[in-house]
Amino acid sequence: MGYSQALLTRVKELSGDNDSRVSVRNGEITIEPDRGSFIPLLKTLKSDPDTCFEQLIDLCGVDYQRYGEEAGRPWQGDRFAIVYHLLSVSRNQRLRVVVGVPEDDLKVESVVEIWRAADWYEREAFDLYGILFEGHPDLRRLLTDYGFVGHPFRKDFPLSGHVQMRYSEEKKRVVYEPVTVEPRVTVPRVIPKGA
């Protein structure tokens, strides 16, 4: 995977010529626009003949709460982020767009109007991280159980969860109970010094 210099130049132009917002690593271009103004940028990226990103390949949430904790260098930016991976089939190029979302205002504008593929991806990100997508036509939970409480992919949600279920012979139905599994770490997380 690589990127073309022409795309990099064009993306820099479109995102306001701000070098700190455009980065290149591992052969991939990442831009980090503001939450308030990224929708027009995405629309331009889709319609501009030089970028022409017709496809939203992926959309996901990230929770940075425990990022770099073991190394003693906590995350400085917004706690959450929404990551868009765009693909242009006609020009064979890719782009990553990262939009930060602060913890006290968990809202992002929906991109369903731009790419229909965003529908389920946004439902998934809402389900797993609790981020609200404004303008989404049908923002329901997608992957978790009917009646699930909480947002399981947040870093403060325990791996073993909060409830477990079983069939109760007395009540003749499935009951939910507090989880009895003890969280267990077999291999601790380590970040070596200087990494």
Added chain:
Amino acid sequence: MTEIRNYTMNFGPQHPAAHGVLRIVMEMDGEVIERLDPHIGLLHRATEKLAESKPYNHSIGYMDRLDYVSMMCNEHAYVMAIEALLGVRPPVRASYIRVMFDEITRIRNHLMWLGAHALDIGAMAVFLYAFREREDLMDCYEAVSGARMHATYFRPGGVYRDLPSEMPQYAGNARESKKDIARRNEHREGSLLDFIDGFTERFPGCVDEYETLLTDNRIWKQRTVNIGIVSPEQALQSGFTGPMLRGSGFEWDLRRKEPYEVYDQLEFDIPVGTAGDSYDRYLVRVEEMRQSNRVIRQCSDWLRRNPGPVMLDDHKLSPPARTGMKEDMESLINHFKLFTEGFNVPEGQVYRAVEAPKGEFGIYLVSDGANKPYRVKIRAPGFPHLAALDEMSRGHMLTDMVAIIGTQDIVFGEIDR
């Protein structure tokens, strides 16, 4: 005048045509679908969160269990993402082995798809034919990794071990005659590569058999032609990839457009559909099986001529030799570190995708420098396909919806993750 109202119908999650645990709530006008709402997540195992709690290598086996009919392709995307962050490249021989097994996987997946799709819309025999060949490919998996399905064979930096020089044979039992046992072992006298070569010679004839059963079959055409038409604009809007995109006329294949491993040195053609209906996608996938067969043949030829290492000689990533550990302090330390702690991956984020049989299977990996990934996002090809089921089925009959699920090649392991 009596009032005719739409009614709501539930489909699945226990239904053989639902390909696993799909539940659909449908609004029907007679037998015509007005609107449908797939309920997914019944197989959600939080694979991504699990992967975040384990060292990198422990999750390779989880990748097999995502799209559980194209196991090695999933592993491939995962190890490619790790390799990209580490900045390493596997030895060339390992690349060829990976590509060969990717293509074996593609044929396996398409055979499963073909059999199940045909069974869904009423053709019993194809399933039996397809599983006959699929069994041979399972044996290839088993010979190389010890497991018929969930191989865990790829590693960051190469593959677990080289191809075996002997193909395991059937031992037979007391009820079988010597002649029968010899017949079953007919292709298993030599190495794995001999077995694979034998398969590539037999297989085009097998594909002809499937085509005889289906391609000009009147019933098959009635059930697939003009069913589930996807226009090119719709395919782009909905994020389609793989045969679903190619069926609508895009010549888009990551193996050619963003060549990874050694695909740029191999010859194969990319079949493209024109009408974008279920029948075109059927033709695309059948041709892909023939092309995969070609690629396997080329890889096998190369692998015969070029022995060499299949794993990087970097003991931060791969275990040292058993004999070395008994004499050499360094090897012992490397072994202990690797198996208790794993390896650390430099800070950064990366997205790597492979052309899996169903479409683009991608891994978005965020690392903060630890021995475990900070965030793993699995981009499953089936996810956007199923999301568009509503759009594709509107106005079709109930029975056509089953054909559309079939043509989408749905597997719930990857959609629910």
